Amino acid sequence: MDLAPGSVWLDARGTQSVGHAERGIARYVLEHTEALLDLAPELIGWIGLNPDLPIPEAGGAFERSGKLAWQDASTAPTEGTPPLYHVMSPFEAELELDDIWPRWSRSTRLVVTLYDLIPLIMREEYSADWGYWATAWIARLGLMRAAHQVLTISEHTAEDAIEHLRLPENRVTVIGSGVSDRLSSLVSSREEATALIRTELPNVRPGFLLYVGGLDYRKNLDGALRGYAELPQAMRDRHQFVIVCKLPYHRRVSLRTFALDLGIEPRNLLLTGFVPDRTLAALYRECELFVFPSLYEGAGLPILEAMTCGAPVAASRASAMPEFLGDPAATFDPADPVDIARCIREVLASPAMLEALRESSRRQARVHTWRRVAERTVDGYERALSAPLAEVKVAAS
DSSP, X not given: OOOOTTOEEEEOGGGGOTTTTTSTHHHHHHHHHHHHHHHOGGGEEEEEEOTTSOOOTTOHHHHHHTOEEEOOTTOOOTTOOOSEEEESOTTOTTSOHHHHSOGGGGGSEEEEEEOOOHHHHTHHXXXXXXXXXXXXXXXXXXXXXXXXXXXXXXXXXXXXXXXXXXXXXXXXXXXXXXXXXXXXXXXXXXXXXXXXXXXXOTTOOTTOEEEXXXXXXXXXXXXXXHHHHTSOHHHHHHSOEEEESOOOHHHHHHHHHHHHHHTOOGGGEEEOOSOOHHHHHHHHHHOSEEEEOOSOOSSOHHHHHHHHTTOOEEEESSTTHHHHHXXXXXXXXXXXXXXXXXXXXXXXXXXXXXHHHHHHHHHHHHHSOHHHHHHHHXXXXXXXXXXXXHHHHHHHO
16 A cells, blocks of 8 residues: 555654653654654654654754644644554653544544553552552553554564554554664774773773663663672672663662672772763773663663674563574573573673674664664554554444
């Protein structure tokens, strides 16, 4: 089926997410939108953004496209309703359902990007931490059931959607995840990375292990520290553990206390807090090993970011992560600190394995392109248009 020009309204307000700070889902939406504009600019009629929030710094292509539209619950297209309305980030906490899925769009076909179902699959852990928002998040799953096509960022997320939401397979399209050179181009070599780190983070020692993630349960930072503590002290002395994530003061104190209780020497643990993109790129380029211990991921975007910077990656063999690793040699059970330590120890002991992992990273970064994501998205749009409009609405009621 051929898509007519101006067929798609993109709700790209996820790029303005305060919580994601232009990383994670916000970065995914940004790169995804730009890839669609590059592949098929004629298909995109509008790019909806929140008029009360700034346009993301990296989103200049939105303005240059001439397709920028201010979006809220009451704003409807002035040139008629488009055939497809694509919600690119359906779980933005500050938006009500009528903002996410405005009334004017309910007479057209709905396409939704699904990143993961973690709060549903790990409901017990997230209900306690999220409070009311956990209930609101679960309620929004109705948006998936009402969609004519759900676009998932991994095969594993597609399987979860089919199993847990009971979506028909023909209403799910795997578009995957991509990585560009946006981050890696900020620091072009390990020599440049070394010089930058020496200036910006002088307490980082050569040969460091790197963690980039968050503090929520599934990111398994406590598990990573337990695994690091299982390494011999001599290895910890050679390979400092650098943790990069936004850390409130009280959490910084509790992590240091936790590490001390595990026997980790203060000199061997560095908590950087949030760092700018250029510093992050330098850390990816310079690290001896990037360690990604997450219990569950819809994809694991930091893995792809690390890979595009040429970092060797050791990661969990859980959920979607093996789809992106390429080389499964450096994987571990994230629930077992002894296995985490075993994997790290084996990799660090083998220069040949480290070089093989670096080569695997370069190879995987070439495979997971945003152009491929955009091409699969257009396939999903065509499937959505081929679905009878009334049939899905009945199924959603």
